[in-house]
Amino acid sequence: MNNFCVAHRGFSGKAPENTRAAFKLAMSVPYVKWLEIDVQLTRDGVPVVIHDFSVDRTTTGKGKVKDLTWREIRTMDAGIWKGSQFEGEQVPSLDEVLQMVKGRLKVNIELKTSGDMYPGLEEKVLERVRAHQMLSEVVITSFEPKALLRAKELEPEVKVGLIIDAHPRDLLSRLKKLGCSFLSIGYSHLDASFASELLKNGITPMAWTVDDRRSMAALARMNPEIMICTNRPDMWGQLFSNGFAPRIPFWDKWKGWFR
Template identity: 60%
Template structure:
């Protein structure tokens, strides 16, 4: 299906982002094709799924993710900030999310790092992926270009993608130099010409983060292969699936 739906940090419009509750809710939607998530390392080297470098916004913890070991991170409440319904949700490990999603949905795994913040992050993430034979089900993405290079050095066959919120003139060349076949880009940076150029080069393009139905419709007119990343997958369904249903219903009436 065109305009594949990517659930941003799971179904994070309803459930707390990057938790098992958000991922399970996304998987319950038959139109969700991809799930996006963020990975960092605990102090003792466990790949954990959380967006911020600090704990305060989405948990009841304090400090940096990298300064807490896995056992301590598991004790934190990562759900109450969203609503009382999700009290007790924990920070999941990458292993737990991979086990949940394997064979069911593709994963856009963001390597959440900056500089040398997480030595060994790429190796730890790849170990979990390879252990499960999921190399063909994931793309590793990052703002940090060095992380993408390291991932490719460790696993030349793994698919990688640059995350960017800019529009450099030589973007296609940059992607080629990084050996990236995926681009995650802030949606205001996109237009028809860029989409045509990149898809013609074999680059898959995902627009983030789109929660407005009108913007989804506008983006959909640029190119049929543009992927839409959203916190609200149900809005994607309303724009694309329900619109197609209404169109087919109208056509059937015309030909009767």
């Protein structure tokens, strides 16, 4: 298997999603080369790594992320829901995650927003990416086209990608208008022909979220350039034992970025 493995919210099949524990576990797997994370802003403007718009599901706290301060969120346990062995895990800041993975994993940063929910989110995220000198190691993605346009306006060199769980006929033209070099798409909407068309136009597809070996293998056979996002990198490992070979790139091969 030549396709890149992307750990969805870290190794979230075994550890609490979007926590240091999930990221550490992902980094311990040699064939994981990408990390996918979700970023929102606290009430006091700190970029934090959490998926839901509220903290209710994945922490011991209550309330919407945008209504809580960084200090308030930091007191919440973000691991106990997954198991007692993860008790004490916290919601990490974007700063902490970038510092943790720099030079080890590429990062797909999803701007988790809806409409104008988070004014300044793009600027705050790019500030932290620049501070860690990781502009060449990240791609900014979002369901919100306006967020991608804003990110490109603020930093023309940043790579951006649309997230979509559909395949409208005009998708390729929409991606070009947004300046995308990346597409994050629900895996059931991707086929070999469309993957090839995307790649010919300089757009790398990432299929999400793929947690069974059969689907992983089917995507891999479509095209070796399809990135596969999964909660279960261990399933990926089981494919290796069945005769697939992992892609282990060297960093100097990334001058052309995805290909």
